[in-house]
Amino acid sequence: MLVRIVRTALAAGRHFSTETVAKTTTSANASSGGRDTLGRRLLSLVYPKLSAVIAINKWKEEGHTVRKYELNRIVRELRKLKRFKHALEICEWMKIQPDMKLLPGDYAIHLDLIAKIRGVASAEKFFVDLPEKMRGQAACSALLHTYVQNKLSAKAEALMKKMKESGLVKNCLPYNHMLSLYISDGELTKVPEVIQELKNNTSPDVVTFNLWLTACASENDVESAEKVFLELKRAKIVPDWVTFSVLTNLYIKEELLDKAASTMKEMEKRISRRDRVAYSSLISLHTNVGDKDGVKRIWKKAKSTFNRMNDSEYTCMISSLLKLEDFKEAQDLYTEWESVSGTGDSRVPNLILAAYINKNEMDGAEKFYNRIVERGIKPSYTTWELLTWGYLKKKEMDKVLDSFLKALGSVKKWDPDDKMVKEVFEILEEEGNTEGAEQLLFTLKKAGHISTEIYNMLLRTYVKAGKMPLIVAERMASDKVELDEETQRLIKLTSKMCISEVSSNVC
Known part of the structure; x- marks a missing residue:
């Protein structure tokens, strides 16, 4: 957390909420007496699919002048708002204008935006293609920042060495x-x-x-x-x-x-309006010393400073109230979030869902989950993972397997949670639930997470049930999973048992 806070000072700008976007645009309008300006048009392009280039060209077609200093200011504002695509489009438009003389700093900003939108390789190509006189301190620092952000240590160190040798570390x-x-x-x-x-x-x-x-x-x-x-x-x-x-x-x-x-x-x-993230940091610090009054005071101060609070701020405050064991107030604040936020971000309700599960109140958790769905919030992987853990505590295995299957189905690539898999198998083994064990193995196989240990956990469930699975060795060979000594021992042990209908059906 500390590194992230400090690193923000090195980045191009900070994040502002949608409300801030609106406020920024309104301020720009007010300062121009409500006139139609290029800045107003470009800042109003909230959706990424809209084109900044089309907006600029239309402005020119209407007989207006496009000035470099104005576009530079707009790019700065867009970067602060993390609207990198439109900022990059403006930079690319400026680059091909014969009447605009770009400076090293302009190219550095362009490189940084390319890295954010298209990746490191594209940023490196842009750097190499720059005119030699533009590959100076500004562009090198921007590329170094890109390497640091992507944790490319070797490349960062090599570039830093070249910068020193070239006298570019000023x-x-x-x-x-x-x-x-x-x-x-x-x-x-x-x-x-x-x-x-x-x-x-x-x-x-x-x-x-x-x-x-x-x-x-x-x-x-x-x-x-x-x-x-x-x-x-x-x-x-x-x-x-x-x-x-x-x-x-x-x-x-x-x-x-x-x-x-x-x-x-x-x-x-x-702290001031310019340091919006500082309010959340201060709330967390007061929480860590158990100062509930301080938490509420800073929250009240933040709400009086900004027109509307964003999702990350509600997340911070709800988390703090839960940590301070004020579940009722956290629920009330969540209800407030529901009424003012239209993002549908499941990370906020997941906090309350986790609190119900930590309190072993699965009835409350289920009712709250239904409330989430009724409000049109799409459950995320974390939502299903939380429910899986909750049902595991209650040993409600049908619901465990259903939630776990939905969790895996909610992500393109699953980052295996070995602890969860082991605990599910342990309860299935304890119950001798071979049908559930086979279902879990099938689900894990679909997720690309199959191993010798998983087959051994399946076999231990058959041992507990006193049943013999069929052609386990053949199934493992088909899945390109090796048999170890434990597998051989378990297969030998189950070979003396009655044949399982589940295993027959699966085969």
């Missing part, structure tokens, strides 16, 4: 990218070396110090973190809310609650 940004990479990868031993090299060649900024503090926090090193903070103050760099968020997390982890309370107060002084 500020702390490339070093900050490398710090972010090493912290994210857990290579904390490389952090001091990068910091020292940075100091030798340029000056650190607040992001540098925040990353350095994050590295200290990752090692639970309070003493080092406090030394870094003192160095920040000696350098006369103004700490931001992230600085105090990192320190607060560390103090809470080390149970230094008086210090945590102090840094939280400093953090709250520094």
Whole structure:
């Protein structure tokens, strides 16, 4: 969480809700006296399938002038709103205009957008195809950022080396990218070396110090973190809310609650409308120290600051209330979310569903699930996974298998949950439920998750039932699964038992 917060400072912009999009557009309209502007038209293209190029060309056809500085401003706004496709379309349109003189920074932004929309390989090709004079510090830093975001350590290090050799490391940004990479990868031993090299060649900024503090926090090193903070103050760099968020997390982890309370107060002084994500971070910190009043106060402050709260903010607050064991208030807040959000994001109701299941209230969980469906919210893999675990606790195996099958059917590629598979098989074995075991094996086979251990769990279920499965060895050979000593032992053991009708039917 801490690395993600700090890394946001290195990214192109931050996320705003749909309401913010509307507000941004309204503000632009107000500043232009409600006039029709190119910015207004482009910012109103909410749906990705709509074309920014068509909107620009239409503007020109109507006799209006298209100015580079205006398009640059619009691209900045679109990047803040994470509307990368339209931002890229504008950059590509600008690139082919003979009367627009693009600067190195324009190409750097273009490269970053290509990486986000089309991937690393396309960004690399764009970089190679650039005129040599445009492959300078800005473009190299953008490519380095792409490598860091995609955790391509070898490529990032190779590019950083070339930048140093070419004299293109003129500020702390490339070093900050490398710090972010090493912290994210857990290579904390490389952090001091990068910091020292940075100091030798340029000056650190607040992001540098925040990353350095994050590295200290990752090692639970309070003493080092406090030394870094003192160095920040000696350098006369103004700490931001992230600085105090990192320190607060560390103090809470080390149970230094008086210090945590102090840094939280400093953090709250520094949050503003521009730092929307800071409100959720502060709510989580108050939750972690069990300060329910603080949680409610910050939530109230956030609601008075912004017209509407977005899904991630409701998710944060509902999670906090559940962690503070205020289930009733969490339910009430979920009802509020239902009334104001039209996203249908199942991650929000999944929080309440999980709470019912953790409380072993499966009747309540089922009723709530029905409510989700009635509201038109499509259940996700997590929804079905939660229900599977809930039914497992109750040993309602028909419902377990049904939910598990639906969970697998809700994803294109399943990331196997071996613990769940093992627990389902253990209960089936305990009951001697060979029909359920065969159904589970068939479901796992369809999901591409079949192994020697899964066949052994199937065979143990037959042993418990006192039945003999047919042609297990042949079935395993067909599935390209090897037999081990345990398989041989179980097959030998079941060969003395009566033939199973289930196995006969399956074969």
